[in-house]
Amino acid sequence: MLFDSHAHYDDEKFNEDRDDTIKNARESGVSYILNAATDIDTSLFGVGLTEKYDFIYTAVGVHPHCVGAMDEDAIIKMSELVKKPKVVAVGEIGLDYYYDNSPRDVQKHWFLRQIEFAKDVNKPIIVHDRDAHEDIMNLIKSSHAEKVGGVIHCFSGSVQMAKELLDLGFYLSFAGAVTFKNARKAIEVLQYAPIDRILIETDSPYLTPEPFRGKRNDSRHVRLVAEKIAEIKGLSFEDVALTTLNNAKDLFGIA
Ligand code: NI
Numbered sequence: 001m002l003f004d005s006h007a008h009y010d011d012e013k014f015n016e017d018r019d020d021t022i023k024n025a026r027e028s029g030v031s032y033i034l035n036a037a038t039d040i041d042t043s044l045f046g047v048g049l050t051e052k053y054d055f056i057y058t059a060v061g062v063h064p065h066c067v068g069a070m071d072e073d074a075i076i077k078m079s080e081l082v083k084k085p086k087v088v089a090v091g092e093i094g095l096d097y098y099y100d101n102s103p104r105d106v107q108k109h110w111f112l113r114q115i116e117f118a119k120d121v122n123k124p125i126i127v128h129d130r131d132a133h134e135d136i137m138n139l140i141k142s143s144h145a146e147k148v149g150g151v152i153h154c155f156s157g158s159v160q161m162a163k164e165l166l167d168l169g170f171y172l173s174f175a176g177a178v179t180f181k182n183a184r185k186a187i188e189v190l191q192y193a194p195i196d197r198i199l200i201e202t203d204s205p206y207l208t209p210e211p212f213r214g215k216r217n218d219s220r221h222v223r224l225v226a227e228k229i230a231e232i233k234g235l236s237f238e239d240v241a242l243t244t245l246n247n248a249k250d251l252f253g254i255a
Helices: 020-026 040-052 064-069 072-081 105-120 133-142 159-167 184-192 217-233 237-253
Strands: 002-007 030-035 058-059 088-095 125-130 150-153 171-174 198-200
Touching: 002 150, 002 198, 002 237, 020 030, 020 217, 030 040, 030 198, 030 237, 040 058, 040 072, 040 088, 058 237, 064 088, 064 105, 072 088, 072 105, 072 217, 088 105, 088 133, 088 150, 088 217, 088 237, 105 125, 105 133, 133 159, 159 171, 159 184, 184 217, 198 217, 217 237
Parallel strands: 002 030, 030 058, 058 088, 088 125, 125 150, 150 171, 171 198
Antiparallel strands: none
16 A cells, blocks of 8 residues: 655666566555656656556656756647546656756746646646755745645755645655665654655655665665655554555545
């Protein structure tokens, strides 16, 4: 009973064994997977996965790394894809000031544009925030993204930022990084945030938790994230698994 709320099974690192990896995850107790898109091609790929696997849902959207080449045509394509029954969110969208793969004003423009799109189609957003906390908060507030809500994936902000997001109705998602030795900040946020506002994810094939760090990640390892959160919050593993699963179903409108 686990919901991996953020994975990238479109990634070429799965080209050799994608189907086996997905089936193994299902057999190991992963009940749901949400595939997060990074551009129009991966949005399309995600929709294909939802048609092949009953327990996979998907988002459509353009990642800040990829917005340099984005245009309004992409929004038109997303408008078509979002009509598919298992497209449940817009993402991942946001700002990445660590890699700065696209100019910051371009990143901000398309983050806002995709929030407007999410509001138009009434879907929650999946937000990528790397070293851009202040602008993420300003743009979420000024655009009233709370009208659709969403989740900040692999949350890396402070307790204060977490409080502001929780007050706006957002969820916070945590990945394998909570198992790393330098996870002090994430642990503080996890101690603070109520379990009914937390999601878990792998961000596969990235962010592999300990003790598998360095290897390719897959959804089976979302169990390790749940175990770590259970330890931090003094809850049972079953409690964390079931509550985070229900949180994700609520947010993404999965019956
Ligand atoms: Ni991701």
